Amino acid sequence: MKYGVVLPIWQLTVAEAESLALHAEELGLDGVFVPDHILAKPATTQHYGGHWPDPFSLLAFLAGRTRRISLGASVIVLPYRNALVAAKSAATVDQASGGRFIFGVGVGWDEAEFVDLRLPFKERGRLSDDYIRAIKAAFAADIPQYSGKYVSFAGATFSPRPVQRPHPPIWVGGSPRQRVRPLGAALRGAGGCVASARPRPRRDREGLRDLA
Amino acid sequence: MLGLAPRNLLDLTDTAKGAGRAAFQGSVAEVAADVKRVKGMGAEWMTFDLPRAGIPEMTRAMERLARELKPAAA
Numbered sequence: 001m002k003y004g005v006v007l008p009i010w011q012l013t014v015a016e017a018e019s020l021a022l023h024a025e026e027l028g029l030d031g032v033f034v035p036d037h038i039l040a041k042p043a044t045t046q047h048y049g050g051h052w053p054d055p056f057s058l059l060a061f062l063a064g065r066t067r068r069i070s071l072g073a074s075v076i077v078l079p080y081r082n083a084l085v086a087a088k089s090a091a092t093v094d095q096a097s098g099g100r101f102i103f104g105v106g107v108g109w110d111e112a113e114f115v116d117l118r119l120p121f122k123e124r125g126r127l128s129d130d131y132i133r134a135i136k137a138a139f140a141a142d143i144p145q146y147s148g149k150y151v152s153f154a155g156a157t158f159s160p161r162p163v164q165r166p167h168p169p170i171w172v173g174g175s176p177r178q179r180v181r182p183l184g185a186a187l188r189g190a191g192g193c194v195a196s197a198r199p200r201p202r203r204d205r206e207g208l209r210d211l212a
Numbered sequence: 213m214l215g216l217a218p219r220n221l222l223d224l225t226d227t228a229k230g231a232g233r234a235a236f237q238g239s240v241a242e243v244a245a246d247v248k249r250v251k252g253m254g255a256e257w258m259t260f261d262l263p264r265a266g267i268p269e270m271t272r273a274m275e276r277l278a279r280e281l282k283p284a285a286a
Contacts, residue, residue, distance in 0.1 A: 001256065003278070004259040023274060
């Protein structure tokens with residue numbers, strides 16, 4: 001069993017996040033994870049806070065300060081960023097960390113945040129499914145190509161690609177029955193992993209069996 | 213290949229919480245039993261949210277995770 005900690009970055013300075021990550025590594029823990037919000041709407045500030053540094057930038061910084069520990073997102077909200085922008089950020093963190101990145105992803109939950117970002121909340125599952133497929137395609141070749149409902153690209157070089165091949169571990173946050181099921185098709189063959197925020201192990205395992 | 217990596221708040225108490233407690237909350241022995249249970253279900257990672265408190269409390273929680281829970285759940 002490997003053990004990781006999720007840093008409450010909404011209440012940490014970058015220096016404090018660095019200090020905690022270094023201490024986690026010294027203690028022999030296996031991973032440090034950070035969550036993601038672009039805007040902190042009331043539902044987010046009510047439960048967490050309003051201070052949300054960019055997770056990819058923070059992880060890239062921590063990559064340069066640590067040597068062994070895995071660095072992950074728990075989770076990147078896929079609809080918030082263009083799929084190729086997210087893929088480029090993820091690949092860069094994986095390069096900066098020498099292959100220690102864990103790509104945790106989720107579909108998001110704060111509808112008000114989606115509204116301000118002009119994103120289709122009710123389509124977030126289908127959109128995220130397409131984004132995962134697109135990101136995996138971008139990681140798969142120097143000149144990748146992909147054609148989906150929300151994302152299409154071809155005829156361009158995508159570099160750098162991740163150190164880890166075919167790609168970093170992709171973890172999908174949420175309950176398999178409620179949030180992960182829409183992503184099931186994209187996860188097949190992805191080396192995917194479900195990180196449940198409110199674990200119900202037996203139910204999660206049943207959900208995973210359904211996805212397999 | 214699909215896996216399972218439960219995530220929950222790290223809430224280690226000095227005394228056992230006993231029956232009716234929430235999963236992953238309680239004494240080291242109780243939480244270690246939860247970790248062993250999900251390990252038996254195929255989980256390869258366990259991730260914990262640090263307590264929403266000050267840096268000393270977060271540091272203490274990580275130290276208890278590494279030095280007490282991890283060996284107890286091995």
